[in-house]
Amino acid sequence: MSEVMVDVRGVHKSFGPLEVLRGVDLQVRAGEVTVILGPSGSGKSTLLRTINHLEKVNRGWISIDGELIGYRRSGGKLHELKEKEVLKQRTHIGFVFQNFNLFPHLTVLENLVEAPVSALRRPRTEAEETGRRLLERVGLADKTDAYPRQLSGGQQQRVAIARALALEPKVLLFDEPTSALDPELVGEVLDVIKDLAATGTTMIVVTHEIGFAREVADTVVFMDDGAVVEQGPPAAVLDAPHHERTRAFLSKVL
Amino acid sequence: MGLSTDSTAAPPGAAAPGDSPATPPAEDDLAPLKVVPARHYARWVAAAAVIVLVAQFAHGLITNPVWEWHVFRDYVLSETIVQAVGVTLQLTAYATVLGFLLGTVLAFMRLSRSPVLQTVSWTYIWVFRSIPMIVQLVFWFNLSALYDELGVGIPFGPVFWSVDSNSLIGTIGAALIGLSLHQAAYAAEIVRGGVIAVDHGQLEAAAALGIPRLRQIRRIVLPQAMRGILPTAGNEIIGLLKGTSVVYVMAIGELFYQVQVIYGRNGRVIPLLMVATAWYVVLTSLLSIAQYYVERRYARGANRTPPPTPVQRARRLVRDLRAAAARRDRPVVPSKTVGADR
Numbered sequence: 001m002s003e004v005m006v007d008v009r010g011v012h013k014s015f016g017p018l019e020v021l022r023g024v025d026l027q028v029r030a031g032e033v034t035v036i037l038g039p040s041g042s043g044k045s046t047l048l049r050t051i052n053h054l055e056k057v058n059r060g061w062i063s064i065d066g067e068l069i070g071y072r073r074s075g076g077k078l079h080e081l082k083e084k085e086v087l088k089q090r091t092h093i094g095f096v097f098q099n100f101n102l103f104p105h106l107t108v109l110e111n112l113v114e115a116p117v118s119a120l121r122r123p124r125t126e127a128e129e130t131g132r133r134l135l136e137r138v139g140l141a142d143k144t145d146a147y148p149r150q151l152s153g154g155q156q157q158r159v160a161i162a163r164a165l166a167l168e169p170k171v172l173l174f175d176e177p178t179s180a181l182d183p184e185l186v187g188e189v190l191d192v193i194k195d196l197a198a199t200g201t202t203m204i205v206v207t208h209e210i211g212f213a214r215e216v217a218d219t220v221v222f223m224d225d226g227a228v229v230e231q232g233p234p235a236a237v238l239d240a241p242h243h244e245r246t247r248a249f250l251s252k253v254l
Numbered sequence: 255m256g257l258s259t260d261s262t263a264a265p266p267g268a269a270a271p272g273d274s275p276a277t278p279p280a281e282d283d284l285a286p287l288k289v290v291p292a293r294h295y296a297r298w299v300a301a302a303a304v305i306v307l308v309a310q311f312a313h314g315l316i317t318n319p320v321w322e323w324h325v326f327r328d329y330v331l332s333e334t335i336v337q338a339v340g341v342t343l344q345l346t347a348y349a350t351v352l353g354f355l356l357g358t359v360l361a362f363m364r365l366s367r368s369p370v371l372q373t374v375s376w377t378y379i380w381v382f383r384s385i386p387m388i389v390q391l392v393f394w395f396n397l398s399a400l401y402d403e404l405g406v407g408i409p410f411g412p413v414f415w416s417v418d419s420n421s422l423i424g425t426i427g428a429a430l431i432g433l434s435l436h437q438a439a440y441a442a443e444i445v446r447g448g449v450i451a452v453d454h455g456q457l458e459a460a461a462a463l464g465i466p467r468l469r470q471i472r473r474i475v476l477p478q479a480m481r482g483i484l485p486t487a488g489n490e491i492i493g494l495l496k497g498t499s500v501v502y503v504m505a506i507g508e509l510f511y512q513v514q515v516i517y518g519r520n521g522r523v524i525p526l527l528m529v530a531t532a533w534y535v536v537l538t539s540l541l542s543i544a545q546y547y548v549e550r551r552y553a554r555g556a557n558r559t560p561p562p563t564p565v566q567r568a569r570r571l572v573r574d575l576r577a578a579a580a581r582r583d584r585p586v587v588p589s590k591t592v593g594a595d596r
Binding site: 052054083084087088089090091093095097099101102103104105106107114115118119120147148149163164167 | 453455456458459460461462463464465466467469473474477478552554555556557
């Protein structure tokens with residue numbers, strides 16, 4: 001088996017008095033696709049956001065490819081990293097938002113070029129070349145000079161995926177990538193994610209698309225009330241869940 | 255005649271006999287019926303009344319000898335006045351640049367996570383918005399009474415370098431400092447307003463991509479904030495242009511001061527005030543035009559298809575008129591409209 005790429009250990013997170021994550025453990029192996037399912041408010045998105053340190057954890061720790069996220073261990077202490085160092089770590093973690101969050105004042109190609117040039121100091125021409133190749137890969141080679149608002153939702157999300165890939169991240173995180181899309185546009189985005197899965201990209205996908213989970217996931221994780229209730233291969237979790245709460249959730253969405 | 259035969263504005267009842275169809279249209283088919291526009295009689299009366307008033311005002315402006323338009327003509331492009339306009343423009347330009355630079359710094363201090371920076375910024379804005387500009391200007395003018403020397407050194411410790419405050423600042427310098435500091439307080443709030451209106455997801459996306467912090471602000475946040483900043487900033491700059499007239503209290507040769515000097519000498523108050531007015535109107539108009547194009551530039555990507563500029567619209571109109579003229583010039587080809595031509 002391949003080594004663990006994302007390691008989440010005992011993560012707790014509270015927003016004021018509200019405890020959103022109550023000790024989450026999760027291991028994702030390199031090259032595998034993990035799909036996180038669960039009712040809204042179960043902490044799925046928050047968990048994803050702690051992995052790239054958009055949210056700080058209150059307790060527990062997270063490492064990616066053996067590197068601790070947001071902290072440095074030295075002399076028996078955990079030192080909080082400076083923002084600059086956190087930003088550097090984030091270049092290894094691609095993040096795709098529910099609402100795309102493309103930069104509306106930049107063209108599609110400029111959206112893809114911005115981070116490689118400013119964060120990784122790549123030469124612009126090289127970054128543009130990579131950007132064009134990625135746009136071709138998501139089927140939008142003809143949209144390089146369009147502005148995001150001139151695209152459909154599905155096209156925008158495909159650009160957002162290409163933008164995340166432009167940094168050549170070790171892991172890709174998807175936060176409900178199809179939830180803001182019209183039903184007929186969901187398929188084109190899921191197809192892109194499926195293609196990525198086939199090429200061995202490590203991914204964690206928070207979604208409500210059970211069919212997608214069944215088809216693509218190596219591991220399905222079911223979360224409820226800030227904790228992992230059960231996890232395993234899709235056949236086990238989706239077709240023969242052990243836990244009553246998993247069964248109740250699946251009966252509602254299937 | 256015959257140009258407007260296809261116009262819908264033909265008066266009712268004037269339908270040409272040739273127009274009426276041989277067979278009346280079926281009761282349920284409305285397509286062939288002529289549309290008679292609604293008549294707004296009250297609106298016409300109101301418009302006529304307003305036009306009379308405007309004409310009377312214009313007539314007075316032209317014929318009342320007190321305006322002394324020949325004096326206006328003599329002075330409006332005179333060397334003194336043009337130079338004074340230059341001073342006004344310089345004061346405006348420097349105070350705008352300095353004010354908005356400092357204002358942007360203050361805005362980001364106020365938005366920072368450091369309570370010290372937040373408090374300092376808040377206090378600055380509070381103080382400088384509280385003092386009337388003219389009071390502040392006179393303060394700076396009299397700076398040497400407060401501190402006759404300005405120096406660089408350690409607080410409560412030795413001073414390494416110092417200079418006589420009057421020779422350092424001078425009158426124009428004092429005016430510029432006053433205008434800029436005053437402007438910065440307002441600019442800070444304008445910039446902050448623009449920044450907080452940018453969708454939070456934009457910063458999150460930039461942070462998730464690892465884009466360096468300063469670059470996030472310069473490349474992602476500010477260009478989008480500009481859309482909210484520009485209309486209010488345009489107001490402020492135009493306000494500042496006119497506000498520079500306040501520095502006449504410091505005897506600086508800007509437009510309003512020079513106009514006063516001239517009419518103090520020759521007593522022609524009204525035409526010289528009109529000289530100043532005309533220049534302020536022209537400068538403000540130029541700024542408004544500039545604002546339109548700057549706003550348009552920062553609206554990139556905000557609309558699917560940007561609306562045409564007035565120049566583009568005018569060009570299109572000319573092209574359409576030419577095309578229409580070309581059509582008219584062609585030999586008449588029998589068509590549907592010909593039958594209606596009397």
